[in-house]
Amino acid sequence: MLRTTTAMAVLLLVTNTRLLIAQGTQADYDRADKLRQSTRNTVFRKTVKPHWDSDGNRFWYKVATGPETHEFVLVDAAAGSRDAAFDHDEFAKALAKDSGKEVQPDALPVTELDLAAGCNCILIRTKSATWEFDRTSEKFTKLDPDNKEREVERPDARVKPPQGADKNGRDKQPEGRRSPDGKWRAFVSDHSLRLDGPDAKGVMLGSRGTQGNRYQHNHVSWSPDSKRIVALKTRAGEEHTVSFIESAPDDQLQPKLHSHDYLKPGDEIPQSFPHLFHAETQTEVSVSDELFPNPWLQPPQIHWAPDSSRFYFVYNQRGHQLLRVISVDAESGEATTIVDEASETFVDYAYKQFFRLLHDTHELIWMSERDGWNHLYLYDSISGEVKKQITQGEWVVRRVERVDTDKRQIWFRASGIYPEQDPYYIHFCRINFDGSGLTMLTAGDGTHSIEYSPDKRFIVDTYSRVDLPPVTELRSVETGELVCELEKADWSRLLETGWQVPERFVSKGRDGETDIHGVIFRPTTLGPSQIFPVIEKIYAGPHGSFVPKSFSEVFSAQEIAEIGFIVVQIDGMGTSNRSKAFHDVCWKNLGDSGFPDRIPWMRAAAEMYPYMDVSRGVGIYGGSAGGQSSTRALLAHGDFYTVAVSDCGCHDNRMDKIWWNELWMSWPIGPHYEEQSNVTNAHRLSGKLFLTVGEVDRNVDPASTMQVVAALVKAEKDFDLLVVPGGGHGVGESPYGKRRRRDFFVRHLLGVEPRGEQGAGWIIFKAPPGTSGLNSPHLRSASDRDQN
Numbered sequence: 001m002l003r004t005t006t007a008m009a010v011l012l013l014v015t016n017t018r019l020l021i022a023q024g025t026q027a028d029y030d031r032a033d034k035l036r037q038s039t040r041n042t043v044f045r046k047t048v049k050p051h052w053d054s055d056g057n058r059f060w061y062k063v064a065t066g067p068e069t070h071e072f073v074l075v076d077a078a079a080g081s082r083d084a085a086f087d088h089d090e091f092a093k094a095l096a097k098d099s100g101k102e103v104q105p106d107a108l109p110v111t112e113l114d115l116a117a118g119c120n121c122i123l124i125r126t127k128s129a130t131w132e133f134d135r136t137s138e139k140f141t142k143l144d145p146d147n148k149e150r151e152v153e154r155p156d157a158r159v160k161p162p163q164g165a166d167k168n169g170r171d172k173q174p175e176g177r178r179s180p181d182g183k184w185r186a187f188v189s190d191h192s193l194r195l196d197g198p199d200a201k202g203v204m205l206g207s208r209g210t211q212g213n214r215y216q217h218n219h220v221s222w223s224p225d226s227k228r229i230v231a232l233k234t235r236a237g238e239e240h241t242v243s244f245i246e247s248a249p250d251d252q253l254q255p256k257l258h259s260h261d262y263l264k265p266g267d268e269i270p271q272s273f274p275h276l277f278h279a280e281t282q283t284e285v286s287v288s289d290e291l292f293p294n295p296w297l298q299p300p301q302i303h304w305a306p307d308s309s310r311f312y313f314v315y316n317q318r319g320h321q322l323l324r325v326i327s328v329d330a331e332s333g334e335a336t337t338i339v340d341e342a343s344e345t346f347v348d349y350a351y352k353q354f355f356r357l358l359h360d361t362h363e364l365i366w367m368s369e370r371d372g373w374n375h376l377y378l379y380d381s382i383s384g385e386v387k388k389q390i391t392q393g394e395w396v397v398r399r400v401e402r403v404d405t406d407k408r409q410i411w412f413r414a415s416g417i418y419p420e421q422d423p424y425y426i427h428f429c430r431i432n433f434d435g436s437g438l439t440m441l442t443a444g445d446g447t448h449s450i451e452y453s454p455d456k457r458f459i460v461d462t463y464s465r466v467d468l469p470p471v472t473e474l475r476s477v478e479t480g481e482l483v484c485e486l487e488k489a490d491w492s493r494l495l496e497t498g499w500q501v502p503e504r505f506v507s508k509g510r511d512g513e514t515d516i517h518g519v520i521f522r523p524t525t526l527g528p529s530q531i532f533p534v535i536e537k538i539y540a541g542p543h544g545s546f547v548p549k550s551f552s553e554v555f556s557a558q559e560i561a562e563i564g565f566i567v568v569q570i571d572g573m574g575t576s577n578r579s580k581a582f583h584d585v586c587w588k589n590l591g592d593s594g595f596p597d598r599i600p601w602m603r604a605a606a607e608m609y610p611y612m613d614v615s616r617g618v619g620i621y622g623g624s625a626g627g628q629s630s631t632r633a634l635l636a637h638g639d640f641y642t643v644a645v646s647d648c649g650c651h652d653n654r655m656d657k658i659w660w661n662e663l664w665m666s667w668p669i670g671p672h673y674e675e676q677s678n679v680t681n682a683h684r685l686s687g688k689l690f691l692t693v694g695e696v697d698r699n700v701d702p703a704s705t706m707q708v709v710a711a712l713v714k715a716e717k718d719f720d721l722l723v724v725p726g727g728g729h730g731v732g733e734s735p736y737g738k739r740r741r742r743d744f745f746v747r748h749l750l751g752v753e754p755r756g757e758q759g760a761g762w763i764i765f766k767a768p769p770g771t772s773g774l775n776s777p778h779l780r781s782a783s784d785r786d787q788n
Helices: 002-016 026-033 035-039 088-099 492-496 556-561 580-584 595-608 625-636 658-665 671-675 703-714 735-750 782-787
Strands: 058-066 069-076 081-084 110-115 121-126 130-134 139-142 185-189 192-197 200-205 213-222 228-235 241-246 256-261 271-278 283-285 310-316 322-329 335-342 355-358 363-368 375-380 386-389 396-404 409-415 426-432 447-452 458-465 468-476 482-488 503-508 515-521 532-537 566-571 618-623 641-647 688-694 720-724 762-765 778-781
Touching: 026 035, 026 556, 035 556, 058 110, 069 110, 069 482, 081 482, 088 130, 088 139, 185 213, 192 213, 192 228, 192 271, 335 363, 355 396, 363 396, 375 396, 503 595, 515 556, 515 595, 532 556, 532 595, 532 735, 556 566, 556 735, 566 595, 595 625, 618 625, 618 735, 625 641, 625 688, 641 735, 688 703, 688 735, 720 735
Parallel strands: 426 447, 532 566, 532 618, 618 641, 641 688, 688 720
Antiparallel strands: 058 069, 069 081, 110 121, 121 130, 130 139, 185 192, 192 200, 213 228, 228 271, 241 256, 271 283, 310 322, 322 335, 355 363, 363 375, 375 386, 396 409, 409 426, 447 458, 458 468, 468 482, 503 515, 515 566, 762 778
């Protein structure tokens, strides 16, 4: 009777449900392990590397058309045409006739092409010979090796920086130590600043330096007229030494003790202040530090005006709520604020700062989020007046590429500039200093990378998405218009492998209005009647955004998905590259990690895609800041997340590196540091936690993980721990670490022993609403199934 009833129940479930799966088997592992190999070299026509002629009107490139095939393409940029560089079939015949061997036209042994100047011909080079192809007569001629081959003028692809700037476009600094006219030499001896010159020999400038308050020889800057010196005097901070044991070194039997300097939040930091001297009189001009009383630990860079009348520097106040451009009069030493950038939360000096002086016009370009979006402003560098907001709108400047002072134009990267596209996609733009002439150089719906022609008249623009293989276009720099399409990648072979196209998904965030963007990765075994547990790959560091935007044949998340999961990546609030308000969520609030956006995003995705099962608990993993967040998921959101793997986490922001944590968590140290610590909250653990750490991690103090361990032990919590002897930061991404992570998810989300036999493990039923007594998922072991 029992057997009959059970059989009928199983039949009813199979008939009325969407799922009958057995995952985490050896076959699943084998397929996951081979995923990279099976998808390698399956996408073609995806890469264009242009080789331009000397006049910048034409270029050629070689493009892969299959696993072992290719073709050569000639582009006439001026005419906007793209054609085969030559008749591949006819050239294959010519080579075969010459060598007596068969030659395939789609695998020509060509090493290089030269576009000869002044004629309509191409030099075709193989390893053994050079041929000339006359495009007018369409004839191939093998050149006599005894004659000197035609010399082809090649363009100089190197772009020279503007005069007065270094190779990165930054203002050159006057030479330290030796004055520009060569008459003087400033140097540091016994921590003090000294001067050699026409009327001086080792004369000490200013007060004597000490070990705790000293000058440094690499922070001495001369005025262009050789009359004045600015030297930074640095007041020492405290030393913070982190020590750890390497228990199993390769070169000796006994363990090694390692130590390194590692400042942490709240530590006393070294601080540098500028001192101004007249070389001829060897006197110091007093410069009040009233406008820069509490500098951040990075010494400022000194920028002299060409006429030596003043110098500038950027002051970053500790706590990162104030960033100033200071101008100091070289005669009087009077300091003036030119730019005063303040925020009630933080000024992202590390990732959203741009400062460029335009000495000829007494202007400067400055980057700011003051209107709620990251934009560029033009200042009067004498008065500090804002002359113009250069860029504006509900989009962000991602990076300044270059500044053309002659044309008064700025070339930059932007995101969100096309409202209909994903706001994270990178586009390339140009704008005039006065805010006019905004020109989008790229347009395609995807994230872009570009390469300029040597004369910068054209760009080769490649864009893609996670669900779109690369598209490459030739575009005009002057107008931004399309000149011609070069390639559309062919991914038919990739799709034939069963590869699942990543799914872009958008839902509303915690405020019910803001779009939250993420990606869904699915296994190749996805079928219409299956559901899978969900795992989130998390990294919520405020310094960037992390959901992949460009195409790849395989993502690491897909390797986990292939075992029997749905894996998602999401950029919640608190991450960067959106509005200032979006970013500000992280301030003094790293424990948030965007979970109030991530959880509803996954629930919304599960509503749309029934193969996503979030009802039995979601897994999560991450490393470093992601290790902090993944553990936090179980401590603060254990009703949703049930399994976490956390690698090398910065679990307590007081234990991690000073610059990253003080930027987002602020200074001085407040109670919010302790309140959001995973150590403080360890007693709240629910679910299954696996901690991994390398014992010689120099990025995040390994003690950060071990203090969580101590708190978990004290709270009588069960967890798993892997300490890797000799392992550094990111041991969780080692082959062993990745295997252990996958096994942990298989055990605790699938409920099976990893790499089990096909068909072993759990059968998972999910009944449709309205089925009597079967509205929630039921799990029954395979052994119970067989017995009944």
